[in-house]
Amino acid sequence: MSIFTDDIISFKSVLRLAYNFLAGREYLKKKKFKDRKKLISVALPFSDLIYSAGAVPVFPIRMEKFKVNAYLNALNSAKSLIGWDLTTRLLSFVRQFDVLKILDTVMDDVIHTINEKYNELYELGIDNGIPSDFCYGITGLTGMFISKGKNVDANLNFTIRCSAWNKYSESLKNYVPRQIWVDVPPREYGNAIELLTDNISKAITDLEDVTGNLVTDNSLKKQFRIGNQIKRFYKTVLFECSASDFYPCNPATFAEILALLGLSFQDYNSNAQRYLENFSYLVKEMRERIDKGIGMDVSDMPRVMITPVFGGWEPETHEILYNLGARTIYADWELLKMLEEIPVGRNSNPVEDYARFVMNATMRGIGCDQETLTDSYIETAKDLNVDGLVFNQVFGCHSISNCYSQLRRKIRKKLEIPTTVINFNKIGENVEQVRTRLGAFMEMFR
Ligand code: SF4
Structure with missing residues (x-):
């Protein structure tokens, strides 16, 4: 597809992020x-408490064995021998001989590999009796737990204002006996x-029980600091x-980088620290390339936000x-208020601050009512200054x-930008309709 060899060769940070995602199984075993x-x-970006307890959070699909792109594998073997920088030089060298032409497809391959696995796990969910009118995201997640739930020591749940989500969370005890709950009040009374602060404290006690580690104000704030920096880099991108x-x-x-x-x-x-380092490097690399004029002039291409994608998209x-x-x-986590920072001041109360973060995210972002959610769409589209929106x-x-x-x-009233809707049931199922809709949508820019 569309990726240039130059892109992938100099985007070491993206390679690392992709590799770490796909090679999760080996890392987690270790x-x-x-x-x-x-x-x-954990599903949805709620991993901070787990890190603070000295445990390892895992979005369950990462326990799966992926077909890791041969080049990422080669990179990893090369990495252990000569380090990433040299690996990149090695690739640049090899490229002169046009041997690794297939590198052009690496990122595309990564996204397709993940999505193939998503579809496989979705099918597993259906085969195990998940009602077919559940959304793709929930069905796929259930499949992930059916497949690998036995490998985890506990599961951390946050209730959100989606009854299907809460029903799904409830069903997870069938696959992971130890369930830890954070009940989020449904309204801001x-x-x-x-x-919510009490409920988070209880979840922390459960995490301490599972891990045998003590969660302190310092361990929470240390993790929030890392999370805040990651969120800042995310916002920069x-x-x-x-x-x-x-x-x-x-x-x-x-777009594939944003999806990843x-x-x-x-x-x-x-691994939050490693993720932060890769993210910081990603921003550095992007800025350097833009400054040096390496990449592509996109000034005449409208910017289109597609959302929501966290529950599945084509x-x-x-x-x-x-x-x-x-x-x-793709900016779901921004739209759903997951990129808000958590205060870490000297006299702050981290549990209460985390409660405010979760409350804000669930009242104004994920699982909130339609009025608030649509306001959030409008606000994010405005802030990001996008030219069109695909729902x-x-x-x-x-x-x-x-x-x-x-x-x-x-x-229509507040933004006056083109918009359209596409339908999604399962990856690969509706591509032609999506193509037709988007074709008509793009006509609005001409
Ligand atoms: S809100 Fe999210 S989890 Fe709930 S049904 Fe919709 S896509 Fe699925």
Whole structure:
């Protein structure tokens, strides 16, 4: 597809992030059996408490065995021998002979590999009796637990305002006996923060029990600091790099990087410090390439935000949009308020501050009501200054997906940018309809 060899060769940080995502299984085995760490599963970006307890969070798909692209594997063997920098030089060298032409497809391959696995696990969920009217995300997640739930020591759940999600969370006890819950109050009533603070404290006690480690204010703040820095870098990619008229790589590759960041942000690839380093390097590399004029002039390509994608989406979409002359932005975690920082001041109360963060995310972002959610769409589209918005209507979602007509009305009144809706049930199932819809959508820019 669309990636240039130059893009991949100099994007060491992306290679590392991709490799760490795909090679999770080996890393997690090492953590569990050699380092005797507890593995705790988590879905949605709520891994901070697990890190603070000295355990290893895992977004369950990462326990799967992936077909790791041969070149990423080669890179990894080379890495252990000569380090990443030399590996990159080695690749540049090999490229002169045009031997590794297939590198052009590495990122595309990574995204397709992950999505193939998603589909496989979705099927596993269906085969095990998940009602077919559940959304793709929940069905796929259930499949992940059916497949590898036995490997984790506990699972951390946050209730959100989606009844299907909470039903799914409840069902996880069938696969992971030890369930740790953070009940999030459904509304922001008087003592909601107090209640949530208590519930988080209880979850912390459970985590201490599972890990045998003590969670202190310091360990929480240390983790929040790392998380805050990651969020800052994430915002830099979204607000600075993605807004540039010159991209550090092909825009379809850029969308794939955003997709990878969205997926890996849920557990920071099981190593927050390493993830932070890779993220910081990614921003540095992007800025350097933009400054040096390495990449692609995208000034005449409208920027289109596709959302929501965290519950499943058709990854061909950004490729189709690219071929139609647009660039794609995936920014779910920003939109769902997951990129807000958590205060870490000397006298702050980290448990209470975390409660405020979670409350804000669930009241104004994930699982909130349609009025608030559509406002959040409008606000994010404005902040990111996008030129168009594609709404991804997920089959079986009775919470988010119903809000498109309200959203369209608001966009017409407040933003006046082109918008359309595409439908999603399963990866690869609806590509032609998506292509037709996006074709008509892009006409609005001409
Ligand atoms: S909000 Fe919709 S997409 Fe998200 S978990 Fe609930 S049903 Fe699935």
